[in-house]
Amino acid sequence: MEPACAAASVGVGALAHAAAVFGLFFSFPSDAEGRWVGLDSLGRMFLATTAILFLSVVFYTLGYLRREEGRTTRDLEEGFLFRNEPEGMFVGCLFLFLASMSLVCIAQHLGLLWVAVEATTLASAPLISFHRHHRSLEATWKYLLICSVGIAFALLGVFMLAVAGEGLVRLLALHELIASAGGLNPVWLKAAFILMLVGYGTKARLAPMHTWLPDAHSEAPSMVSALLSGALLNCAFLAQLRAHAILLAAGLGMFSGGLLIVFGLISLVVAALFVVRQGDYKRLLAYSSIENMGILALGMGGGGLAVAGALLHALNHSLAKGLLFLVSGNLLAVFRSKRIADIQGALSLTPISGGLWLGGFFALGGLPPFGPFLSEWLVLKGLLENGRWVAAVFFLLALSVVFAGVMRHILPMAFGRPSMAEGHDGSSSSIREPLWSILSPLVLGAMALGLGLFVSAPLWRLIHRAAVGLGGP
Amino acid sequence: MTGIVDFLIVLLLLTNLRILGSSRIPACISAVALQGVLLAVILVSLSSEPLWGGTAAFALLLLAVKGVVLPWLLRRAMRDASVTREVEPFVDFSTLLLLGGGLMGLSFLIARPLQVSAPPSTEKGLLPSAFFTLLTGLLVIITRRKALTQVLGYLTMENGVYLFGVSQAIREPLLIELGILLDVMAAVFVMGIVLFQINREFDHIDTDRLSVLKE
């Protein structure tokens, strides 16, 4: 395929996908639950998030691919030359990735859901090794292997669910399982949930199953990292939520919620420990993803208002993390280093990227008036309302440690004298950044800000409807 | 019929020991292939009603994919990437066998409470065998140096999951079964490609040298 043609197709495809999702969003007023696929409130929310993120990332990708087109690149860390993957393959896998993620969102059958989640792994693996060199291959290998192993556990969990419902449900259709949840065998149900939590948790990067993640994120191109973190995370989390919903319906919400809280707290603590002594800003973002994953799990386990908070946070996190990863690509292009210590004065050299970088981290750290502040506050309030005092204390503690750790790294990057930028004479004049590289982050940032200032009534209703099946208010 | 299924499952357990204890990669590949064949035979011998089209077709497909295609792919990958035949685990074979014995005990232990509340149709011993196969695969992945043997471990794990699925006579629609099978195949295929690229890039596929990226 001609490179230009490939690039054009990816733009058109993303637009078409977004338009389709937009259309679906408004055409089905009530929850449609099919036997195989269907669009309920939860899926609708995650599908919309995926579509928004993908559209903005694709715009960035167009420019990125044009810049990288057909050139041999010198590696930043070790100085060897490498070539990129063929563009056609990259674009093809991008589409497959989008398709499998959409299937995850609309799957109403647990077997189909598993197939779709596994497909996301396979479709995204070639995306991580876009820059063909040994480090990216290493990261790809770890990603493939660890996620496949995890997903094998999830498959066992799905099978166990079938055993739990033997004689009751003919199919592993979600609404059928929920409808007859009371009669499911509780022992098998619990075993199934543990396996699915761990299995999908590997993909959803819940600690301690997160080990593939920092590598994959630091080696993948920035827009792929944005997709992995902003969209794929949600999909894997959605798969866990489906299992959680069944347990809630079966009256085992205390069990599954407790497990979610435990895994959430572990993720928070691990992320806090690693963020503080991180030297690579793409890995820093990866650990921040682990932290946010912990918040989601904590909120889900907390029940009540925290569920709504977690759902809102999933959206907020996708927007903010997409923004940050895209900007990190800009910084990498200008400063040609992934090390935090090598970057100073981003604000004066690249004012827009630097500003977005700082703003994104303020947002993600939970400062008002950004969206994450609202959602994290809701999670905290929900935890306190349900008497989860210990979890709430750990939550606050971890949040503050992460915030302090991140700021220690970020503030010197943003302020100070510009340093070491290639092809720059060190004067204070700023570099003109191409439009494609700042437009998408700007849009994402605006949305994250908007969600903090004002959550529209339809969105709020959607979140409430989605939260109802998950023990929400 | 019980006796036959029993015997087949024990054979499957023995292939696990073979995978753990063998020092040659081709022998491991054959053992994994044999597991696929055994799975198909178990599926056929477990189906209570006369073989209806779906089960027979799926068993044949299982046989073809797990018993023929995947091993062929692996052998090809081995030849193309000129992998040496030795397995070279991180720990010696005695420790591996000991760990294998421990895992076997563990699988019977964790299968106990589940067995008690299992549907009466469940064949006894299938559950621990599935767990043991799964754990064997995991152990292989953890203790092996070569990327190729890690793929073998992944396949063993999948076989364990399948043994469970097959044994519980889970009447999944054929479509889902096909999807799962296709996914596994594609996974191995993609792993094969990455393996090939790793080989070209590194001149070897020992994953213990894939250690640039760490904290």
Next chain:
Amino acid sequence: MTPAFSFVSFGLAITLSPLLLGVIQKTKAFFAGREGAPLMQPYFDFVKLFRKGGVYSRTTSWVFWAGPIANLAAALLSLTFVPLGRIPAPAAFPGDVFMVAYSLSLGRFLMVLAALDTGSAFEGMGASREVRFSLLAEPVFFVSVLTLAVVTQGASLSEIYGTLPRHMVHQGISTIWLAGGAVALVLLVENARIPVDDPTTHLELTMIHEAMVLDHGGIDIGFVQYGAALKLWMFSALVAGAFFPFSSARPFLEVMGGIGGVFAVAVAVGIVESSMARLRLIRVPQLILLAGVLALMALLWAAR
């Protein structure tokens, strides 16, 4: 079943066990494409050895010549508890498997003392290896027999083996064969067969069992080898009883079936010996470990 047949089977064990060695040799010769020694050669050897006297070094004491005799006595004692096929042993009591194992160990212990009595480095080395491997094999043997006991709910060896065929029909052969396989591996270890030990090697450094008895000669080595033949018979009977579910209402057929099983095991040992090389010494524990895992698997499977 009349006790007479128990004593017949005991007598057959005593008279036919040297033939077992002959069958193994003949099988190996067949696979090597040789004519081989006549089947009766072990008998000729024993006649020759028993006609000789002993030669004793001045540095040895009575322990040296008492060892082989005690070893033979211990083997005969064990044999009274080991059933042949479905025919019960002349004597049986609950838990007699421990009697069998420990009386064999006692014989081995006295042989080790005899070996150490010579003060020779080679014999000490051989004794050390012998003890180490049998130490590892012992628990495997116990677990295997325990498994069979769990399956059959029998207490003595005779009870266990007497009811095995019925349980094979009811519960399937998997457990019993697994346990039998473990016992078969123990047989190879305990009886110094390839791949554990090579009874015919000419290099003392690589020997295990043969190194231990280097200094015995004449009638003493005759005792040692006859004791080894009896031990091989016992283990073959235990393995054959587990593998071949032969059972008949006619005692005569039972006896024939039991003997047939024992010789089938001997042929199998011959085939193993001709198709494998001796393992390196450090890999021998792995083989025993494998036997242990098999026995464990059998036990878990029986108690599933």
